[in-house]
Amino acid sequence: MGAETYQAAFDVLSITRRLEQALDGVTRAEIHLLAYVACLLAMFRRVPAAEWGYGFIRSQWGAPFSAEIEGALVMLAEGGLVRIRRETLAMTTAGEEMLGFLDGTVEHGWRIQYLEGACDSALAMSAGVIRDALRQEPGLRRASVHHEPRNLLGAGEDAALYEQFGILSSVVSVEVSDLMVPSVLWLSYLKEIQRLEIERRSNEVGLNEAPNQSE
């Protein structure tokens, strides 16, 4: 098993522990989604995507997906570190102990701030809203024109993302200690530009006008 799966396993445990109580368990899709947000927050702090430890694709369902996260989910469930209850994940005592140990290690500890920022975003706005907002994230947006799954955050494909982060950092410093602040602001910004785009398209095709109706 590669180092990627261990990083992914840490992220699964970390996200599950942070949100299971507030959200009454965490779903598989939410874990993929929030791991992706965490990776983006690391990029906001200029950590290259290649150093995140594992990659993502835009899945056939439109949302970000990581094969390493999926592998880690299976491994953790089989190993009794998480349990699946009503289609959501929850920690076991063994999982808690493992995470307690991993939190203190250099290999994993650096990721905590990003995972925390992503999970806090899911407390401030629902996973559905985050998923919807991310459709405006440049990588997912670019990949959405293809029917087949596409790799995300590849080298040389992040210029548009860094452009958005440049705008974000003009309002919130990259060095802000609590990543919930830029995370929720950026996601709210994505949601707003989506709203503006829908409004613009509606105006273009005259959706706001009355349709042809007979008396």
Added chain:
Amino acid sequence: MSDSVSIAIMQGIAENLFVNVVHNAFGDPGTAALREILAFLPQHYACAAPDLITGTLFVIRPLDADGVAKALSGGHRSETRIDRLPRRVESVTVFELLDTGAVRVWEQTSIDLTVASNSAVVYRFTPGREDFVVRDRSHAIPNPAQGYMSVFARPTFSSLADELVDYRDRLVRTSTCFLFKNAWEDHNRRLFFKPGPEDWMRKSLHSFLMIRLRDAEVLAEQNVDESHPVDVKVTWTFTLSQALVEIKWLGKSRNAEGKLVEYYDQRACDGADQLADYLNKYRTWNPIVDARGYLVVIDGRRRGLSKETTTVSREDGMYYENREIEFNPKHHVDRTDFDPPIRMFAEPLFSSEVATS
């Protein structure tokens, strides 16, 4: 979009977004306190639905205990279990989150909001609005499905059919959804729809499902083939399951010139035929997808409504409340990929209510 426009949008959001406002006002201790409130709210609302709040609920996390002590007066008690907190709030109730993890409950209390919001992070819920009060200024919490009581009342795992029932009962029945309200010519009467009300109905249902379905992508106006869009498409992750949701409305719409358009039972039947056709087309284009059809019929019919009508009696207004539609053919019986149509009756305001509204 130019950088300067993007920065202006970002700054505009930041000025009122509660997370930024709390951080700017109180720094890291403020966001730590905010985080505790954000984690508390979904757990509380899982035990006590926000529908039960008819007064005002405050949830505060002190940053300066002395300041908070000066802001609150009245009796209080401590509670360590969330499921034992008061569920109904009829006047003013304050939950003060303590360092110990317990909650100090102040019921029928009075709160000096100026003092409290300078010494604590303050969340406030009143029916129809929730906000954070920071240094005496209110910052509304964005709610994509306005009318759905609280953004912090998080969904549990449930089926699309369950969610549609919830949408019918909570948002359509009395037009509590702010998006849905826009479908009415006058939402204080709810007699006639506007021309083209389906746009607002679609936006309303799309927003609701987007926040309610935890593991699904919810998109509005998606094509089933080259040219036919279905109102809402739901794609569940990790499965091949999809739902095509078509919305039809019944009743009368009226434009500014008073021109009426009216739809009755046949419109719903046509919608069912259309959806069945969409499912066939969709299957041709996406043979491996397991698609299921859901017909939503928004029913705004009133008895005896003419161009001149301005009010309606309870008897006429509710005449169609329980009058179901006879579908022929019955796609929901004949096919295995077609859910029973769900009719959502939207009540009017009656003569007596209009007078007092």
